[in-house]
Amino acid sequence: xAKIFLDGKPVEVAEGTTVFKAAQQAGIAIPHFCYHPAFVxxxxxxxxxxxxxxxxxxxxxxxxxxxxxxxxxTQSPTVREARRGVLEFILAEHPLDCPICDKAGxxxxxxxxxxxxxxxxxxxxxxxxxxxxxxxxxxxxxxxERCVLCTRCVRFLAEITKTHELGLFERGIHAEIGGYENEPxxxxxxxxxxxxxxxxxxxxxxxxxxxxxxxxxxxxSICPLCSRGCNIYIDYHPGFPRVPGSAKVYRIRPRTNDAVxxxxxxxxxxxxxxxxxxxxxxxxxxxxxxxxxxxxxWDKVLITIGERVKALRENGKTNRISLILTTWLTNEELxxxxxxxxxGLGVRxxxxxxxxxxxxxxxxxxxxxxxxxxxxxEMGFDLKAPDLNALVPDTDILFIFGPHFAGIxxxxxxxxxxxxxxxxxxxxxxxxxxxxxxxFVLPAAFLAEKNGTLTNADGRVQKIAAIARACFDIRPESxxxxxxxxxxxxxxxxxxxxxAPEAVHHELVKEIPFFGALP
Amino acid sequence: xxxxxxxxxxxxxxxYRIGVYLEQGGYRAVKKAxxxxxxxxxxxxxxxxxxxxxxxxxxxxxxxxxxxPQKTDKPKYLCVNADEGEPGTFKDRSIMAHDPHxxxxxxxxxxxxxxxxxxxxxxxxxxxxxxxxxxxAIGEAYAKGYLGKNILGIGFDLELYVHRGAGxxxxxxxxxxxxxxxxKRGNPRLKPPFPASVGLFQSPTVINNVExxxxxxxxxxxxxxxxxxxxxxxxxxxxxxxxxxxxxxPGIYELPVxxxxxxxxxxxxGGLKPGRAxxxxxxxxxxxxxxxxxxxxxxxxxxxxxxxxxxxxxxxxIVIDDRTPILDVLSKVAKFYAHESCGQCTPCRxxxxxxxxxxxxxAAGKGRADDVETLVRLSTNxxxxxxxxxxxxxxxxxxxxxxxxxxELENTMKGNA
Numbered sequence: 001x002a003k004i005f006l007d008g009k010p011v012e013v014a015e016g017t018t019v020f021k022a023a024q025q026a027g028i029a030i031p032h033f034c035y036h037p038a039f040v041x042x043x044x045x046x047x048x049x050x051x052x053x054x055x056x057x058x059x060x061x062x063x064x065x066x067x068x069x070x071x072x073x074t075q076s077p078t079v080r081e082a083r084r085g086v087l088e089f090i091l092a093e094h095p096l097d098c099p100i101c102d103k104a105g106x107x108x109x110x111x112x113x114x115x116x117x118x119x120x121x122x123x124x125x126x127x128x129x130x131x132x133x134x135x136x137x138x139x140x141x142x143x144x145e146r147c148v149l150c151t152r153c154v155r156f157l158a159e160i161t162k163t164h165e166l167g168l169f170e171r172g173i174h175a176e177i178g179g180y181e182n183e184p185x186x187x188x189x190x191x192x193x194x195x196x197x198x199x200x201x202x203x204x205x206x207x208x209x210x211x212x213x214x215x216x217x218x219x220x221s222i223c224p225l226c227s228r229g230c231n232i233y234i235d236y237h238p239g240f241p242r243v244p245g246s247a248k249v250y251r252i253r254p255r256t257n258d259a260v261x262x263x264x265x266x267x268x269x270x271x272x273x274x275x276x277x278x279x280x281x282x283x284x285x286x287x288x289x290x291x292x293x294x295x296x297x298w299d300k301v302l303i304t305i306g307e308r309v310k311a312l313r314e315n316g317k318t319n320r321i322s323l324i325l326t327t328w329l330t331n332e333e334l335x336x337x338x339x340x341x342x343x344g345l346g347v348r349x350x351x352x353x354x355x356x357x358x359x360x361x362x363x364x365x366x367x368x369x370x371x372x373x374x375x376x377x378e379m380g381f382d383l384k385a386p387d388l389n390a391l392v393p394d395t396d397i398l399f400i401f402g403p404h405f406a407g408i409x410x411x412x413x414x415x416x417x418x419x420x421x422x423x424x425x426x427x428x429x430x431x432x433x434x435x436x437x438x439x440f441v442l443p444a445a446f447l448a449e450k451n452g453t454l455t456n457a458d459g460r461v462q463k464i465a466a467i468a469r470a471c472f473d474i475r476p477e478s479x480x481x482x483x484x485x486x487x488x489x490x491x492x493x494x495x496x497x498x499x500a501p502e503a504v505h506h507e508l509v510k511e512i513p514f515f516g517a518l519p
Numbered sequence: 520x521x522x523x524x525x526x527x528x529x530x531x532x533x534x535y536r537i538g539v540y541l542e543q544g545g546y547r548a549v550k551k552a553x554x555x556x557x558x559x560x561x562x563x564x565x566x567x568x569x570x571x572x573x574x575x576x577x578x579x580x581x582x583x584x585x586x587x588p589q590k591t592d593k594p595k596y597l598c599v600n601a602d603e604g605e606p607g608t609f610k611d612r613s614i615m616a617h618d619p620h621x622x623x624x625x626x627x628x629x630x631x632x633x634x635x636x637x638x639x640x641x642x643x644x645x646x647x648x649x650x651x652x653x654x655x656a657i658g659e660a661y662a663k664g665y666l667g668k669n670i671l672g673i674g675f676d677l678e679l680y681v682h683r684g685a686g687x688x689x690x691x692x693x694x695x696x697x698x699x700x701x702x703k704r705g706n707p708r709l710k711p712p713f714p715a716s717v718g719l720f721q722s723p724t725v726i727n728n729v730e731x732x733x734x735x736x737x738x739x740x741x742x743x744x745x746x747x748x749x750x751x752x753x754x755x756x757x758x759x760x761x762x763x764x765x766x767x768x769p770g771i772y773e774l775p776v777x778x779x780x781x782x783x784x785x786x787x788x789g790g791l792k793p794g795r796a797x798x799x800x801x802x803x804x805x806x807x808x809x810x811x812x813x814x815x816x817x818x819x820x821x822x823x824x825x826x827x828x829x830x831x832x833x834x835x836x837i838v839i840d841d842r843t844p845i846l847d848v849l850s851k852v853a854k855f856y857a858h859e860s861c862g863q864c865t866p867c868r869x870x871x872x873x874x875x876x877x878x879x880x881x882a883a884g885k886g887r888a889d890d891v892e893t894l895v896r897l898s899t900n901x902x903x904x905x906x907x908x909x910x911x912x913x914x915x916x917x918x919x920x921x922x923x924x925x926x927e928l929e930n931t932m933k934g935n936a
Binding site for chain 2: 041042043044045046047049056057058060063081082085086088089090092093122123124125126128148149167168170171172173174175
């Protein structure tokens with residue numbers, strides 16, 4: 001440990017810590033553009049300069065390592081003047097087009113100007129004209145006038161993805177970020193450049209001109225698109241107060257967790273999530289029978305389904321209930337299914353229909369493309385794919401959770417097979433051909449719309465929360481399952497106590513301690 | 520006392536051929552150092568001689584060599600900075616063109632002292648003929664066994680290569696040079712680590728100026744005492760001053776370190792043309808703060824010039840007479856550094872360009888009353904706050920001109936209005 005003095009306050013930090021990190025640990029924010037904890041310090045923005053006693057010049061806090069007894073001033077008049085000077089240089093050539101800039105409201109340059117600038121411009125010259133709309137990737141637009149040349153994008157592509165699509169070209173005032181041979185940034189992680197950019201130089205075509213950051217609410221969640229379980233922020237418009245289910249997710253950003261995803265997420269998750277949240281959503285409760293499709297209330301549908309189940313139960317034939325599950329389900333939902341169907345009703349036919357595994361990319365994206373296969377395995381489920389021959393003759397009631405069963409065969413062989421099953425109940429957040437075959441379609445919540453936990457491939461149990469509800473008439477699967485248990489009067493005292501939000505998880509941990517490792 | 524050391528034989532025909540060079544006693548220093556001295560002795564002698572870098576910063580060469588770790592599992596490199604890009608400087612080219620073997624000899628001794636087996640001469644791209652001459656000389660040295668494997672049979676190997684730059688001033692900055700030599704964009708590196716520990720190809724590296732190394736053979740042959748006698752106590756030997764501008768006899772003058780600037784201009788360079796008066800002098804290349812006519816009684820060694828508020832730099836004396844508007848000088852300075860800023864760090868990239876824009880406007884007759892004040896403020900914001908010395912190189916001369924010639928600049932503005 002080394003003892004240093006930050007603005008006169010003694011602070012103990014580990015040897016080898018940089019002044020910047022020491023200040024951060026002490027709660028002192030030092031402005032910076034080029035510094036990023038994931039990269040080797042670059043030292044080019046010159047904003048993080050601090051005064052160190054005994055040093056003739058201002059020193060970079062991002063690269064200067066602490067020495068015992070070092071006296072650092074992060075707020076002296078000289079330091080403030082230096083920062084003001086740097087900001088003045090940047091702002092002199094900056095287009096100041098904040099009113100049409102997507103970054104406005106969360107722009108570092110704006111923030112620092114508030115903290116250190118606030119001066120009148122003495123720049124009387126012509127600003128450089130540069131390109132404002134350079135397509136540098138499938139979803140990336142570069143505005144060279146806004147760029148402060150922190151080269152975080154260049155270094156991300158050099159140090160993290162090692163794909164080197166972008167570089168620094170020209171020199172002096174003409175220096176600019178650009179692609180070699182105008183090759184686009186295409187590496188599965190391109191969206192991170194938008195998060196990395198401290199100003200509005202790199203923007204995302206998915207987000208561009210759609211909304212303003214100050215209209216958005218930030219929710220913490222877990223990416224459901226593979227078994228890595230990357231920690232994410234869901235930035236959503238909370239919707240209009242009198243219109244439930246009108247929340248809209250505008251973007252997904254990485255939430256730093258060094259044990260899982262570091263500060264990054266992949267494009268598959270980033271862009272895939274919004275599509276899943278908004279496209280093909282199942283929004284209406286449906287009962288298909290004969291020629292008529294009528295909309296029913298939740299209560300009526302659940303009573304009807306309950307009666308079907310009860311009828312089987314009275315005849316001692318609950319083993320003729322089959323389940324097709326998905327690992328989009330949370331640990332708690334899987335647990336309720338286990339308690340109700342496996343333990344309560346003695347259901348034996350349990351299958352899992354998940355999206356087909358995809359290629360791993362060697363960085364974050366894993367081949368399992370659902371978030372909770374590990375959770376299902378730890379719960380004691382056998383993750384076998386649906387076997388139509390074993391399923392059809394033995395099934396009177398089939399519960400299908402999730403839309404993926406339709407993808408098990410491309411020839412649609414599941415369709416005539418399903419027709420032979422008397423009662424098919426589909427509980428899904430997304431619509432596809434399955435809905436037209438099912439007798440009941442219960443619209444369920446997608447992952448950002450329900451509380452629970454997911455277990456990533458490494459066995460890490462992570463929380464998700466009901467954040468942004470994009471549909472009106474949906475219910476989380478856990479609620480549907482508990483309602484069903486109540487309808488069929490299955491162990492009322494046990495299931496009746498599980499309606500409180502944390503109760504299912506609590507019960508799950510009691511039974512399977514593995515899930516207690518909630519970070 | 521004969522003052523010419525480095526340039527003493529420059530007049531000889533075909534000195535650049537090894538035959539002529541050997542006739543003049545060439546490579547005796549290499550023989551002496553490699554066969555009679557231990558590497559540490561060489562470093563000690565150079566330290567004692569107070570040989571200071573001739574490239575601009577004036578860092579003691581022996582000290583620089585001793586910073587390189589003795590024990591390392593990495594190769595060590597010597598890079599000779601022959602990028603001579605500082606406006607007004609034209610001394611290294613004369614050494615390489617007239618006496619390339621002197622440089623090679625210095626390289627061999629330096630490499631031997633530090634334990635280096637690979638050396639590069641990074642020469643500015645414009646010096647095409649000189650690069651070829653160096654290649655020729657290196658070929659001759661290989662042929663005679665002064666380079667290559669087992670030099671002089673003592674088991675010391677040295678490979679020497681010439682690498683031509685592509686014309687960027689920033690590649691004369693030592694870490695920019697390393698990046699360029701590695702085949703990258705010549706952006707300076709963040710220091711520390713310093714090249715002595717992490718330099719070329721991430722390995723310990725010594726970077727010396729051409730003139731610095733050319734002095735080494737004489738220190739070996741004649742000893743530190745002899746060398747010190749020829750200069751100042753803390754800054755030994757002679758320097759090649761390149762005098763340009765409004766003098767009768769512009770050219771290179773090898774004079775003892777510590778010769779007065781007035782003597783260089785008026786005695787050696789023949790003074791100014793009849794009817795003209797001295798207005799200002801830039802003492803060490805364009806990046807050095809300007810001296811007014813009454814400030815030229817300064818001894819030209821690193822410390823004295825620094826005490827007088829400027830830098831000895833590369834010893835390039837640029838003489839300005841009373842017929843040159845100071846705005847013209849300022850324009851050249853501003854344009855050059857705005858053009859040569861690499862663009863990596865904010866104050867240099869945007870500051871030099873802003874300064875250039877202001878000066879251009881002033882020169883176009885559209886100056887404003889507060890322009891000079893703005894120039895002072897902007898250069899103050901660049902000074903000491905950039906990643907590499909180019910920021911200071913751009914800011915210091917602007918600052919000096921704006922302060923020392925404020926009245927003249929403001930008069931020009933009045934004329935505009």
